[in-house]
Amino acid sequence: xxxxxxxxxxxxxxxxxxxxxxxxxxxxxxxxxxxxxxxxxxxxxxxxxxxxxxxxxxxxxxxxxxxxxxxxxxxxxxxxxxxxxxxxxxxxxxxxxxxxxxxxxxxxxxxxxxxxxxxxxxxxxxxxxxxxxxxxxxxxxxxxxxxxxxxxxxxxxxxxxxxxxxxxxxxxxxxxxxxxxxxxxxxxxxxxxxxxxxxxxxxxxxxxxxxxxxxxxxxxxxxxxxxxxxxxxxxxxxxxxxxxxxxxxxxxxxxxxxxxxxxxxxxxxxxxxxxxxxxxxxxxxxxxxxxxxxxxxxxxxxxx
Amino acid sequence: xxxxxxxxxxxxxxxxxxxxxxxxxxxxxxxxxxxxxxxxxxxxxxxxxxxxxxxxxxxxxxxxxxxxxxxxxxxxxxxxxxxxxxxxxxxxxxxxxxxxxxxxxxxxxxxxxxxxxxxxxxxxxxxxxxxxxxxxxxxxxxxxxxxxxxxxxxxxxxxxxxxxxxxxxxxxxxxxxxxxxxxxxxxxxxxxxxxxxxxxxxxxxxxxxxxxxxxxxxxxxxxxxxxxxxxxxxxxxxxxxxxxxxxxxxxxxxxxxxxxxxxxxxxxxxxxxxxxxxxxxxxxxxxxxxxxxxxxxxxxxxxx
Numbered sequence: 001x002x003x004x005x006x007x008x009x010x011x012x013x014x015x016x017x018x019x020x021x022x023x024x025x026x027x028x029x030x031x032x033x034x035x036x037x038x039x040x041x042x043x044x045x046x047x048x049x050x051x052x053x054x055x056x057x058x059x060x061x062x063x064x065x066x067x068x069x070x071x072x073x074x075x076x077x078x079x080x081x082x083x084x085x086x087x088x089x090x091x092x093x094x095x096x097x098x099x100x101x102x103x104x105x106x107x108x109x110x111x112x113x114x115x116x117x118x119x120x121x122x123x124x125x126x127x128x129x130x131x132x133x134x135x136x137x138x139x140x141x142x143x144x145x146x147x148x149x150x151x152x153x154x155x156x157x158x159x160x161x162x163x164x165x166x167x168x169x170x171x172x173x174x175x176x177x178x179x180x181x182x183x184x185x186x187x188x189x190x191x192x193x194x195x196x197x198x199x200x201x202x203x204x205x206x207x208x209x210x211x212x213x214x215x216x217x218x219x220x221x222x223x224x225x226x227x228x229x230x231x232x233x234x235x236x237x238x239x240x241x242x243x244x245x246x247x248x249x250x251x252x253x254x255x256x257x258x259x260x261x262x263x264x265x266x267x268x269x270x271x272x273x274x275x276x277x278x279x280x281x282x283x284x285x286x287x288x289x290x291x292x293x294x295x296x297x298x299x300x301x302x303x304x
Numbered sequence: 305x306x307x308x309x310x311x312x313x314x315x316x317x318x319x320x321x322x323x324x325x326x327x328x329x330x331x332x333x334x335x336x337x338x339x340x341x342x343x344x345x346x347x348x349x350x351x352x353x354x355x356x357x358x359x360x361x362x363x364x365x366x367x368x369x370x371x372x373x374x375x376x377x378x379x380x381x382x383x384x385x386x387x388x389x390x391x392x393x394x395x396x397x398x399x400x401x402x403x404x405x406x407x408x409x410x411x412x413x414x415x416x417x418x419x420x421x422x423x424x425x426x427x428x429x430x431x432x433x434x435x436x437x438x439x440x441x442x443x444x445x446x447x448x449x450x451x452x453x454x455x456x457x458x459x460x461x462x463x464x465x466x467x468x469x470x471x472x473x474x475x476x477x478x479x480x481x482x483x484x485x486x487x488x489x490x491x492x493x494x495x496x497x498x499x500x501x502x503x504x505x506x507x508x509x510x511x512x513x514x515x516x517x518x519x520x521x522x523x524x525x526x527x528x529x530x531x532x533x534x535x536x537x538x539x540x541x542x543x544x545x546x547x548x549x550x551x552x553x554x555x556x557x558x559x560x561x562x563x564x565x566x567x568x569x570x571x572x573x574x575x576x577x578x579x580x581x582x583x584x585x586x587x588x589x590x591x592x593x594x595x596x597x598x599x600x601x602x603x604x605x606x607x608x
Contacts, residue, residue: 035578049577059577169556169565235569242546243556252473252547261473265539265575272571273353273363274339274563 003192008109009064009087015203016062016089022207027052037257042067047260056096059263062089083113092264098230099220101127105206107199119199120182124165126175128230130286132303135176139296142179145205149198157181162292167240172290174240229283234266307496312413313368313391319507320366320393326511331356346371351564360400363567366393387417396568402534403524405431409510411503423503424486428469430479432534434590436607439480443600446483449509453502461485466596471544476594478544533587538570
């Protein structure tokens, strides 16, 4: 029989609890507000939002939904009508300080009544200003987590993240990427259990990764110009999520709970026509590095 | 032979000039900045942006682009490969004062080398706070412009706007609607010339309509709460344009000029998780009226 959907979803609930506890402790001020919700067609979730000190606005969602698979999805996947079950944890944290990066994490499990199942997930970082050492730390942290399970994971999932977190109409990556993976099934010598072990490792690496990134940046003093730049980058984050992110689009298209889906929106975003950061070298440097294919694990280039 | 694409596009250029001149005069402070741009595959445009006093951020775009019709469009329309020509004027104005409505106008003409042509366009209003008398004035102004050409235009195009400017994931209309029309061809007793006459009437009604709306609201004194609400409504505007607006999606998907397409973005937008305007009756009233099917031309209900 093996791993049941119930045990995956119980694990995801505990993961949400652990991450929320850690983030409250890390922030020192904000407390999560929880909304429990039910999906009319089956299942539900726990949406938690924090308005904190370091974390200006953050969302940590858990959900486990089930029901008849929408026809447009069975068609798209080329499978027969069936029931589905989907559970996961999803996080976006928007920091107050523009020197602190925006972080996103997702782990998810999907199965059908006809025996199909897979895991998906990822972690990616969107610094308003790229700091080379911290970009390197971030990717090495992910690489280590991946390498413990499969030496092919990091290179594959790093490239996948570059392709996924790409703002096509800006010809920019959303940030410095990270890892993204989907449809991890029983193949390449992996079992359901070993896939799950990997997903757990990704989920549990979130807090140490964010703790490190935050501790290195939270004391940096922002100027008003840095906040202005932050709000413009948050505009790009909105553009990615609303125009390109398949998860967001799928949720909005299929009558998901809008407030839970759009917890990823920043508290504030600005748009300035044809903006160029002519007096901000660190912003220029950042723009020059929002590209696919940079090997951040060995990046030794100087910052701005 | 009749009306040529060149004469339509020349008219749209003059319309852009006239509207920009009127808006500068109306605003009293802002001046349009113009960027001329070329489309690599044919044609180009003139994007004009104003950062004014009443108009915090406004864009008035003219374009005339041509080239080989993208295959995915010929497939979608079920027509043979051909050349296309598309020209139009597009406007979005975001006012500084939350009592002044956001306004949008578009007029456009499309033809193919195989002899297909049509006109499209519309005007719609997004008040941050709905003021019943001004909603009535707006729709009556549009109705009058429509009725001069075809008594069926206003009812048809009013419903079309209700359906088009709809934020499905919020179950809200974007604002109080207006008129929206597309693919007006030679039918129902209309000629190319009579369709064009109507489109001209729509284009030329923009300035009087906005002048009236602005003159009735510009002196109203906003409180900080009203600005907070305005930024949340601007968030909804962003959601509509990036998630649902077909014009925006088409442009971003087909490598249009991003900065011209996204001139419709507000200067600033905010998101608050699960916000409800519990202490703002006028905001509550507004939300209660963001519905399809309201006959604003005869609306006599009191405001908040």
